Amino acid sequence: MTVRGxxxxxxxxxxxVAVQTASKQSDGNYAVSEWSEIIEFYTADYSAVHLAQLLEKAEGVAGRMLSFSVFYRNQQEDYFNKTRETQDNRMLPAVKDNSGSHGSPISGKLEGIYFSCNxxxxxxxxxxxxxxGRYRFEIQAEALFNTKTNLYFGDFYCMYTAYHYVILVLAPEGYPGDLFCKGRLxxxxxxDNRFLTCTQEExxxxxxxxxxxxVILEVDLALGSVEEIQGHQLSSMSTINAKKDPSCKTCNISVGR
Incomplete structure (x- = not known):
C-alpha cells in the first residue's frame, strides 16, 4: 500500500524535513524504514502566479472609483519636526516593514515612503x-502620479477586521524602485485599473x-504642507508590522499567508 501526501x-x-516510510507486508505487519537524511530549505517570495491570484481577489472587492486630488501622509508631530530640523525638510525613504502578506516581494526589501489617497x-x-498621528502632510497628486510614473500591485490583506488593504507601488520610470518592481510585481x-487611476482630460x-x-489604499512612493487634523488617532487601525489574518477567505490564496 502506498500513501502519498x-x-x-x-x-x-x-x-x-525528514521522512520515514512504513509499508504493509503480506502478513499484515508493517516494515518501517529508517529516517531519511534531514533536508533544510527556505521558501521564496510569492511568484508571479501567486501575485496574480492575489490581484484577482483584490479586484473582486474594489468598489466604485472616487475622485481625489492629493496624496497625504499622517504622522506624529515629532516626525515632522525631525524632518525639518535634521533632514533638511526631506522625508527619507525606509524599507517596507513586514505588515501584510508573508510572501509579498516588497516586505523588508523595497525602500519608499507610505502615502494614502483615500x-x-x-x-x-x-x-x-x-x-x-494627528499631523498630515499633503501633496498634489500630479506631483507624484503622472504619465512618467509606473504603477504596481504589491499586496492585499486584512488584519482580523472587515477592512481590507491594497498596497500599490508608484515608481518614477527608470528609477531603482521601478527596476526592483519590474519582473517581481x-x-x-x-x-485603467480597479484601484488607482490617472487619466488626461481631452x-x-x-x-x-x-x-x-x-478598500484602503496604501501607496509606497519614492513637497506639500503639514497641518494638524481635526479627528482622532485610531491606533487600532495602524498597519505597522501588522500580521495578515490567515483565515480570511477574501484575501488569502492557496499557497498560504
Whole structure:
C-alpha cells in the first residue's frame, strides 16, 4: 500500500524535513524504514502566479472609483519636526516593514515612503481620523502620479477586521524602485485599473485622479504642507508590522499567508 501526501508551504519560511516510510507486508505487519537524511530549505517570495491570484481577489472587492486630488501622509508631530530640523525638510525613504502578506516581494526589501489617497465619500477630502498621528502632510497628486510614473500591485490583506488593504507601488520610470518592481510585481495600467487611476482630460488636458472605494489604499512612493487634523488617532487601525489574518477567505490564496 502506498500513501502519498503533499503540503501547502508558506512563503519566506525555513523548513527542516525528514521522512520515514512504513509499508504493509503480506502478513499484515508493517516494515518501517529508517529516517531519511534531514533536508533544510527556505521558501521564496510569492511568484508571479501567486501575485496574480492575489490581484484577482483584490479586484473582486474594489468598489466604485472616487475622485481625489492629493496624496497625504499622517504622522506624529515629532516626525515632522525631525524632518525639518535634521533632514533638511526631506522625508527619507525606509524599507517596507513586514505588515501584510508573508510572501509579498516588497516586505523588508523595497525602500519608499507610505502615502494614502483615500477620501470620505461625502466630502471628497481625506478622512479626519488617522491611525498614524494627528499631523498630515499633503501633496498634489500630479506631483507624484503622472504619465512618467509606473504603477504596481504589491499586496492585499486584512488584519482580523472587515477592512481590507491594497498596497500599490508608484515608481518614477527608470528609477531603482521601478527596476526592483519590474519582473517581481504585476504592473497596472495607470489609466485603467480597479484601484488607482490617472487619466488626461481631452479638452483641457489636465490630469484627473480616482481611487477605489471599499478598500484602503496604501501607496509606497519614492513637497506639500503639514497641518494638524481635526479627528482622532485610531491606533487600532495602524498597519505597522501588522500580521495578515490567515483565515480570511477574501484575501488569502492557496499557497498560504
Amino acid at each position: 503533499h503540503w501547502f508551504l508558506s512563503p519566506r519560511t525555513d523548513y527542516t 477620501t470620505e465619500f461625502n466630502t471628497g477630502k481625506p478622512p479626519q481620523d488617522s491611525p498614524y 504585476p504592473a497596472l495600467d495607470i489609466s 479638452e483641457e488636458g489636465r490630469l484627473v485622479f480616482h481611487h477605489a472605494q471599499d
